[in-house]
Amino acid sequence: MKGKITILFLVFLVITLSACNNSKPFKSELYAMGTLIDQVIYGKNAKITSKEVSKKIKTIERQMTVKLPGGDVDKINKNATKSAVVVDREILNLIKSSIKISKLSNGAFDITILPIVNLWGIGTDKERIPSDSEIKKLLPLVNYRDIVIDDEKSSVFLKKENQKIDLGGIAKGYAGDVAIGIYKNQSIKKAIINLGGNVVTLGSKVDNQPWTIGIQNPREKNGVIIGTVKVSNKAVVSSGDYERYFEKNGVRYHHIIDPKTGKPARSGLISSTIIAKSSTEADGLSTATFILGLDEGMKLIRKYKNDEAIFVTYDKKVYTTDGLNGIFEFKDDSGEYKYVKKR
């Protein structure tokens, strides 16, 4: 009798253990920062961690939005030329990171672009093609050198009247890094978060293989890919002319504005993907390289030794940096693209 009880106990132990192993992740989704944010988290604190991340993302959104009043960024913009605004240390650091990318990209990435972005209104119900004179009038406001940072006071000041900053080009990237930080604090070892196409991974998959991230085909509907990258502990962020745009007389007017011209960037690229340790950096660099184009984009990415890139040109050629050999797999079902690897 004792033996039977022992065996039965062992059986139930096996069943119980197999039922609560960590191979099934906790999944959550959140609509914030103007997009859909998916989290897939493995481990026993997964649910509580996902809630903490969602809460934090909403806080970041509130602080950084320029669509509603009350956030730190909105206060900076409203006080342009008037006074320096004391902001949360996080916002200050993110503005500093943005300025660093602006400097290295020679102004291709510039958070002072907001007045011009508002003029075009792409992705809103007010989208239109502004006149050259309207653009010319606002272009002097676009200059990251006019952002005055006081590190000690944690304050930000804008030098010119009507000057406005927008962290929209880097905020989702930043939120991805913050999420990874929270996962680590909660001793999560494996997780993936997708913030509207900005994919950030922690660790590897349950089978200890790297995560497979699809790269969107820029001319097909969402979900159709031109290839994959296999990554662990990396962010994969893409920018392209296919996300938000309108067409008039056969011309595509997309949402990534070149700070030099005040018009949608026409650099010859239709998409730019960055693979980097920092999701914030990847976000800023994907925009900057998209604006710079293939040659200048390659030069910029070489300044970031551990970062890699995939560029797709207007004539549907796919270029990658050397570090992606064996990591990027070209898989184009449409047959329209050509993988030429090196420039």
Place this chain on the structure above:
Amino acid sequence: MLKKGDIGVIVFSLIIIITIFGWRQFGNSKSPKIATVIVNGKIEKRIRLDNIKKTEYIKLHNKTVVLKLENGKICFYKSKCKNKFCIKTGWASKKGDKIVCVPEKTKITILDESDRIDGLSY
């Protein structure tokens, strides 16, 4: 030394374990094409797409979105959102397809248990 009764218990236990693992591994292998409609993070509907005889329209609970169904495919038909990106996206018909209306917090996915990718960068 194991008694006859003990062997019986072991065999019975093994059957239970094999059944559970087998069901987990292969239970979903003959999966039909099912669209899942998720509103604000909660599943609102699961719709089997592979036996629709004629065009159907489904109004969601929030009353701001209408979905259109035809055999094997589903799309946003009406939405109160500003830009109608969801409608412009067109049909979801293959396993793994996803259409989202961010303003209306509504997502349609056709689940693919054997997902080729873990995430999509766009």
